[in-house]
Amino acid sequence: MLVIKYGGSTIRTDGSPDPVIGDIIELHKKGLQPVVVHGGGKAMSSLLEQLGHRSQFLDGYRVTDDVTLKVAAMVLGGDMNKRLVAAFQAAGSAAVGITGVDGGLLTVQKKHHSGGDLGFVGEVEAVNVTLIHALVAAGFIPVIAPLGVDAQGQIYNINADSAAGAIAGALEAEKLYLLTDVPGILHETEAGRELLPGATPALIADLIADGTISGGMIPKVEACLEALRHGAAHVHIIDGNDPHALLHEALDGRGGGTIIRGGELAR
């Protein structure tokens, strides 16, 4: 299976044909079994702002109070999830939208952070992939919103990269693709800010420590490491704004971006 995390910063919400969805359908037709995990952080921030609620982040994780949790359920589990499923439908492919709450997919506990209380932010404790396997076996593309539930039935907001990393690990997916709004991990070189084509966990730790990797890139690389720890063969951060980068990368390794492997430095 291929797990594809589609970031909210690049998801089209204007109804125009979405090349990423076209690519995912193409991969499905070729028998590659894609599983989609989506974000929607940008749409959440904009609705929260309309409600007069300020968004606050700690290392890329949104501090989630009661209001924010409601907005997460509405935007991620509702609007964003159904828009994506409708876009798959319009492009001629059957997708089924679920959240991590459905079928016991994502059991979480409250995530603790050294920088302060994150509120209702979940850290994935257990993944039950039964529902994903059932949907894939029936020919559907699962489209998953990053919400989870704890043992007491409390719903939590999960960073979409973290949810995708945990799901890719549990599925022992051959590949995890994280589609975002930058070409990959960028770093300073003598020639200026450039794409880092390959990285190892050790290099990533150095880049977080020296501040090169910050904000929304932190949950992304943490998700990559989590998926690698659980047996994903490699993970790849690619540009969701580059039309067909996903298809090129999945079919012949020409999509660009940053590959992260557990072993030696890639490429």
Ligand SMILES: Nc1ncnc2c1ncn2[C@@H]1O[C@H](COP(=O)(O)OP(=O)(O)O)[C@@H](O)[C@H]1O
């Ligand atoms: N070293 C880095 N290389 C690339 N992007 C970085 C880096 N450090 C921080 N970022 C930020 O991470 C962002 C991607 O994360 P995020 O905004 O959460 O996107 P998404 O919605 O796709 O998950 C980039 O737009 C950039 O602002």
Ligand SMILES: CC(=O)N[C@@H](CCC(=O)OP(=O)(O)O)C(=O)O
């Ligand atoms: C806890 C946490 O940070 N949850 C994220 C969930 C959405 C998300 O991750 O969306 P993107 O992938 O588009 O950034 C949030 O509230 O923004």
